[in-house]
Amino acid sequence: MKAAVLREVNKPLEIEDVQHGDPGPREVLVRTVAAGVCHSDLHFQNGAYPYALPVVLGHESAGVVEAVGDMVHYVKPGDRVITCLSAFCGHCEHCLTGHMSLCQAPELQRAPGEPPRLAKNGEAINQFLNLSSFAEYMLVHEHAIAKIREDMPLDRAALIGCGVTTGVGAVIHTAKVEPGSMVAVIGCGGVGLAAVNGAAIAGAVRVIAIDQVPSKLELARTFGATDLVNAAEVDPVQAVRELTGGGVHHAFEAIGLKVTAQQAFKMVGRGGTATIIGMIPVGTMVEIHGPELLAEKKLQGSNMGSNRFRVDMPRFVDFYLQGKLHLDEMISGRIGLADVNDAFAQLQTGEVARNVILFE
Ligand SMILES: NC(=O)c1ccc[n+]([C@@H]2O[C@H](COP(=O)([O-])OP(=O)(O)OC[C@H]3O[C@@H](n4cnc5c(N)ncnc54)[C@H](O)[C@@H]3O)[C@@H](O)[C@H]2O)c1
Ligand SMILES: [Zn+2]
Ligand SMILES: [Zn+2]
Incomplete structure (x- = not known):
């Protein structure tokens, strides 16, 4: 599959052929339909926040479930989902006290020694924030997705994956x-x-x-x-x-x-x-x-709007479909994966609200 890989800080992302693994227990393979370019991606690209390289960036996305691994009951192939980097374990102190967005349990990633979720001809590629959305497919833990209704357009649903959940959530949950x-x-x-x-x-x-x-x-x-x-x-x-x-x-x-x-x-x-x-x-x-x-x-x-995203995201979808959330106006441009570096350059000018990468 095509994916945008960061190999060196402050260098352009390279569009490369990367392989994803098959879904293991509790994992879901999602076909990416749309991915927003958030300023946080840029903070990691330019090194303001360090991350293990090489990595496929991107974390604001929506798509369609392609395949599920063992023990996944929440979704089935064909379901439409929004991703969220706030993957939650469900049994740590943060999760059990209703602060799932603070969960940092390592079990949401594959354990060291297991085959990596992403690789290029045998070379492991790091997954970004449980997701790596700048790729045609995402192999994620089932606790990193929220199922949404069928009539929600996925380019606008992608915005809910980070920016909307973060901004609205900061207001209604954190503050x-x-x-x-x-x-x-x-x-x-x-x-x-x-x-x-x-x-x-x-x-x-x-x-x-x-x-x-x-x-x-x-x-x-x-x-x-x-x-x-x-x-x-x-x-x-x-x-x-x-x-x-x-x-x-x-x-x-x-x-x-x-x-x-x-x-x-x-x-x-x-x-x-x-x-x-x-x-x-x-x-x-x-x-x-x-x-x-x-x-x-x-x-x-405020981290990711102090979300409980499996509850919040379907509600935000309803808000959009009722005309209360203005997602149409948030999309400044619909672009291809190869344009991701131009989208980063535009972010630095402050002129754009959101560029959204479309994969179809
Ligand atoms: N806490 C979280 O969980 C979380 C989640 C997502 C994004 N973020 C962060 O939120 C921030 C905003 O993200 P974004 O994607 O909306 O960024 P953006 O680049 O799209 O928007 C930034 C805006 O700030 C304006 N701006 C820049 N300098 C300014 C100044 N001195 N005074 C007034 N306005 C100024 C720009 O014109 C632009 O409109 C980033 O730091 C991003 O990493 C945090
Ligand atoms: Zn973001
Ligand atoms: Zn937890």
């Missing part, structure tokens, strides 16, 4: 935004737009979208933003304080920078919470002004 809250979202890429949309669904009375690219701010309005702040023109902290008379209840950072994480903390009012979604590079420290903690301000991280 538990109450109806009537005032919310600010810094960064209007796929993840930030999903957070804006999630805030609107949660009943936020004000949703302030912040970006540096005017077209992204306009797009944010479609997703439910009530106010727009161009951070290239004004100080976003001051702008949010003025718009809200002292600060928002919830700020979300959806970029992955020290400066914007600090802005998120500064723009929440007394008792408010800043939730950092962006992947801040390894080694970077985030600073806050200590006395602001006396105002009971909180700073927290």
Whole structure:
């Protein structure tokens, strides 16, 4: 099968012929139909986050079950699924206390000594975050997929695989935004737009979208933003304080920078919470002004929207089909696998919401 392989940090992905194994116990072979290009893929491509190489990147996808291994009862060939990197074991402390997105059980991957899921002529290729979606097939643990209804278009379903689950989940699960809250979202890429949309669904009375690219701010309005702040023109902290008379209840950072994480903390009012979604590079420290903690301000991280994805993803599909989630507007381009390096270049400009790779 064709797959996009990262062999060296900061080098283009190479489209190579890679082999996948047969599904073993509890494994599912999925034919990839669509895969979104998320900024997190870029963080691993450029080394901001290290990963064992060579690796097939990609982690935001949807497809059709091709074959299942022993003991798989959840899906059968022909079922439509969304993948999720938050594969869960179901019996660790995190899983049993309802925090499945924090599960790190090693059993979701094949054990050392077993044949690898991905290989090229005998050379093992690493699987990325339990998935490796930039490939025509994915061989995954059955706990890395959610089954969805048949009438959901799979190019838009792919977006739910990471960006939507992350952005909406940060709002409704991690931060538990109450109806009537005032919310600010810094960064209007796929993840930030999903957070804006999630805030609107949660009943936020004000949703302030912040970006540096005017077209992204306009797009944010479609997703439910009530106010727009161009951070290239004004100080976003001051702008949010003025718009809200002292600060928002919830700020979300959806970029992955020290400066914007600090802005998120500064723009929440007394008792408010800043939730950092962006992947801040390894080694970077985030600073806050200590006395602001006396105002009971909180700073927290959010991983994959604190999801329970087998419950969440079918609900997000329903939201889309009811017109509440704006996935059509999130797709900036439909591209081929060979265009993946161009999609990475576009991500750096901030101009795109999501490029989606189509495999058919
Ligand atoms: N926590 C998680 O589980 C999780 C999951 C998925 C993605 N992420 C991370 O979320 C972040 C966003 O991902 P994405 O795919 O939406 O990225 P993206 O590149 O599509 O969007 C980033 C947006 O931020 C804007 N921006 C850049 N610098 C800015 C600044 N200084 N001020 C205001 N706006 C600015 C850009 O114009 C762009 O619109 C990334 O760091 C990604 O790795 C985290
Ligand atoms: Zn992602
Ligand atoms: Zn677990």
